[in-house]
Amino acid sequence: MIQLDRRKFIASLGGAAAVSLMTHEARADALEHYLEDRLYAQAEGDIAGGSGAAKFPTAEEVHAAIPSRHYRRGVGGLFVATQPGTNVDFLPEMPAKPTLPDFFANRFMRTSNHCLQSANKAMERGVQEEIVLACLLHDTVQELMKTDHGYWGAQMYAPYVPEITSWAIRYHQALRFFPDEAAGYHYPDLYHRMYGMDYVPPPHIQAAKAFAEKHEWYFAAREVTVSDLYAFDDTAKVSLDPFMDLIGRHFKQPAEGLGYDNSESAHMWRSMINPDAPL
Numbered sequence: 001m002i003q004l005d006r007r008k009f010i011a012s013l014g015g016a017a018a019v020s021l022m023t024h025e026a027r028a029d030a031l032e033h034y035l036e037d038r039l040y041a042q043a044e045g046d047i048a049g050g051s052g053a054a055k056f057p058t059a060e061e062v063h064a065a066i067p068s069r070h071y072r073r074g075v076g077g078l079f080v081a082t083q084p085g086t087n088v089d090f091l092p093e094m095p096a097k098p099t100l101p102d103f104f105a106n107r108f109m110r111t112s113n114h115c116l117q118s119a120n121k122a123m124e125r126g127v128q129e130e131i132v133l134a135c136l137l138h139d140t141v142q143e144l145m146k147t148d149h150g151y152w153g154a155q156m157y158a159p160y161v162p163e164i165t166s167w168a169i170r171y172h173q174a175l176r177f178f179p180d181e182a183a184g185y186h187y188p189d190l191y192h193r194m195y196g197m198d199y200v201p202p203p204h205i206q207a208a209k210a211f212a213e214k215h216e217w218y219f220a221a222r223e224v225t226v227s228d229l230y231a232f233d234d235t236a237k238v239s240l241d242p243f244m245d246l247i248g249r250h251f252k253q254p255a256e257g258l259g260y261d262n263s264e265s266a267h268m269w270r271s272m273i274n275p276d277a278p279l
């Protein structure tokens with residue numbers, strides 16, 4: 001069992017003031033990452049190592065850690081409390097006809113800060129609105145399912161957004177693993193930690209990358225990776241407000257509410273409205 005050094009953990013997040021600005025979920029995720037770092041540091045015999053000192057694991061070590069968890073890493077954020085000894089909690093009620101902002105407020109608690117920061121960056125970079133929208137939505141499906149999230153996300157949003165937006169969400173998943181220095185995308189350290197330093201993406205991801213880079217919309221999926229953020233920004237205060245007009249212009253809100261419009265992905269929205277349904 002890894003002992004948590006509270007002082008070191010808080011320092012690794014930028015100090016107590018920075019931690020006080022983080023949401024409960026962001027703190028929980030930070031703790032999970034910190035403990036994973038420590039786990040890998042211990043596995044490598046580097047007991048003194050904190051975030052800074054920890055070396056990256058190999059892909060084999062990442063695989064070997066599977067039975068050390070009480071959950072699988074691909075599970076959606078709404079469905080599991082990942083910290084040992086903690087339980088899931090009641091979720092806020094959703095309105096009868098839920099909108100995208102309702103999901104941001106009441107269901108996207110683990111992903112909204114990250115996605116809003118990405119969308120802010122894309123807006124600052126002056127990219128077209130359909131791609132800002134892709135950045136805003138790109139990881140939100142991780143509340144439902146993390147594994148293969150680009151594909152799940154594209155499918156969930158396809159009935160409601162421009163085609164280029166769902167295309168960019170779909171292919172950002174593959175392009176994350178391939179640097180494009182000219183576009184300003186470098187391979188993130190986070191993936192060395194999450195997948196292992198010698199990780200090789202599987203054939204379907206290599207094929208998706210080869211397909212995407214020849215496509216006329218490559219720039220759109222690549223922008224999602226360029227505007228993605230792989231580190232905590234402790235000072236970021238984010239809001240959906242700057243994106244409400246853009247959502248109004250490009251997101252087709254169904255009159256019946258998301259989940260109840262009988263679209264091909266309505267069940268995915270319903271699953272997030274009520275993740276406590278046993279079947």
Ligand SMILES: [Fe+2]
Pocket residue numbers: 138139149172173
């Ligand atoms: Fe992503």
Ligand SMILES: [Fe+2]
Pocket residue numbers: 114118138139228229
């Ligand atoms: Fe992301």
